[in-house]
Amino acid sequence: MRKGHVNQILLITDGCSNHGEDPLAIASLAKEQGITVNVIGIMEENRHDHEAMKEVEGIALAGGGIYQVVYVQQLSQTVQMVTKKAMTQTLQGVVNKELQQILGKDTEIEELPPDKRGEVMEVVDELGETVHLQVLVLVDTSASMKPKLPTVKEALIDLSISLNSRIGENQFGMCVFPGKNSDAEIVLNWTPRFDSLSSIFPKLTTGGITPTGPALREALQHFKSVRSRKGLLEAKEEHDDEFGF
């Protein structure tokens, strides 16, 4: 099998969107384009924002991804678990499709006898190790996020340590919302390592609104910009081996 690509948006937020278009709609759009949207909702110790957490769940559902609600202290482990689990899920989806082509429409991995499942899982594991992963992290920088940003930074650097221990390549990017002059702003262009984050985070300013929808749209645009540039360089070879739905 040729080397595949997995594209993900990772949204880290602690509140409800209150500006611009509906984030659920944009998340569905992302899913259609083969980009999974995963969401981490950060909880406060003694305040539970049910609305916000419902939105977190909704965005992940619409975006074909997974979500997790955590306290800020658990962020590091959660960021990794969500990213890896979502990647495995995407790959399982791909393997499922292939299986269905071979074994018939109704065959899913779960329907195989236990012994066979192990062999399939071995293939999924292998893919997860070698696949080219592209993650755009969307960080909520509304005012309430300010004290949590150092932890977010640590978690992201830690994520890149983990993912760079894989055999496959990685590309990371980061976008914050609200941005300085717009709803969302790309603060880090595609890079294989997150080390440069240390210099970016101190400069981040936090603002009042939470334009989650527009931010997701900006993120989608950013994925496209890479593809079209690649398209110019390598004609249309690249498109065939994108994983997705």
Place this chain on the structure above:
Amino acid sequence: MMNSVSNIPLGTVIQGKWHHHHYRIVKELGKGANGVVYLAESPHGQAALKVSDDSMLIASEVNVLKSFSKAPVKTMGPSFYDMDDAIYPGMPQKRSFYVMEYVRGPLLLEFVKQKGDEWIVVLMIQLLSSLAHLHQEGWIFGDLKPDNLIVSGPPATIRCIDVGGTTKAGRAIKEYTEFFDRGYWGFGSRKAEPTYDLFALAMVMVNCAYKKEFKKGAEPEKQLYRAIEGHPLLKRYERVLKAALQGKYQSAANMKSAMLKEGQLIESRKSRQKKQQQKNAPKPAVNQNQQVASRSRAAAAKRTSVRKKSGGLFETILIVCSVLALYCAYVVLFLL
């Protein structure tokens, strides 16, 4: 979406959908992020049974367990018995499980607290032997920590009970725990290689000595070195531990022999000190004396090594000079 596995009532009988075996849940043994482990009764006796909503995760762990069941690695992890999809009354959603050997015994830290610190080194050396076998089979244990280590016996044998982090060498470590993780402390990547396990083993030893974990400070490297220097047991194995943290041992066997060697040195030192003490020191000052003695010994060792080095240099110069002289003589006598 992310599962919070709800409990199965004790006494429930779980039936396997494919293999039709029955297991009666006796009690909960442990709970992780992605599953619960129960003690269960099967027709063949007691066994540990792990249940999860994620059937693929179960399949993945069974892959590891199966390779553990091969001969040389057998003593380390639990043996694998069965894997199946669960059927039981009141089951909320699809669930899979696997059944493995029930490893009896206290967790590593409890054992050490009960029996004393002298067991730490013995058990670490045992663990190094097991790791050496595991690495040879192409696996890296990954999530090495006292919570995953049980001392069964007698005779006391260290065994691992959770293989969720076990990863094929060369890939990225599947699961880890911050305090024992090389990446967390800034000592390297999370690539599955023998040095990763050896780092974790050194941290297990630190954890056993202090009986607690501590948070990472601003200078993690120095912090760990200071922790090692600050505890008498760790201080004795300072060289080995630091080398393990720095990834200098390419194999578990190398680290094992280094630890054994260090232990012998300490023994011979101790016996020498005892003789001295019998001659002059009154009893209460034992500890101080030992420390002073070992320190002066270390200093002496340093001195001799310095002397050796300069001696070596002198020798080299002498040899070069004499060769040069001979060559000159050759030129003068035979060629001119």
